[in-house]
Amino acid sequence: MDDQPWPSLVPREDAGPDRDWLAQDAILDLLLPEALAPVMVPEEHERARLQHIICEALEAFTLHHPECRARIAALLGNMEKPMSDPGVVDISGLPLTSFHANDYDRYFRVNRITTAQPAHVLLRSFLQVALSVTDLFCRAPHLSEKAAKAQFDGFEVHARLLARCFGVECAR
Secondary structure, three states: OOOOOEEEEEEEEHHHHHHHHOOOOOEEEEOOHHHHOOOOOOOHHHHHHHHHHHHHHHHOOOHHHHHHHHHHHHHHHOOOOOOEEOOOOOOOOOOOOOOEEEHHHHOOOOOEEOOOHHHHHHHHHHHHHHHHHHHHHOOOOOOHHHHHHHHHHHHHHHHHHHHHHOOOOOOO
8 A cells, every 4th residue: 555544546456346336436415405304204115115225224234344335335236216306506695606506516426406205315325425434444444443333333323313214113
């Protein structure tokens, strides 16, 4: 590894089958704030699917980072990208222009969207974040195990919060 204190974003030859994925930029799909509701009532067939994904994610968070990353990537890969439209960020009252808001999102690879499936998008964006963070811990083994545990404890709490919002439960 180079003499830099952080992992290189360029995949190494020994990165294994995931090296192409590691070279890709992360993307985060976010609902517009006004589309967020404290409780979402997905349809019954969607609720069962969301419950399965949340329970699987909770199980994944207990695994070692590479296995956790693989499970989260599989969950995310099996989730259909919901039908959505680009969201327009309301900048009224903010000291910025529409260009600034869009430039910020472009820089951080954020897609603001509106959809008829907000629960699906919330869970998908949560998994996108979990995958990126897990990937970071895989690529940077020198990071603190204590920090990693705190992060994954937080993911577990967040997953359980989503489950409550969607009206589903996981046994663990």
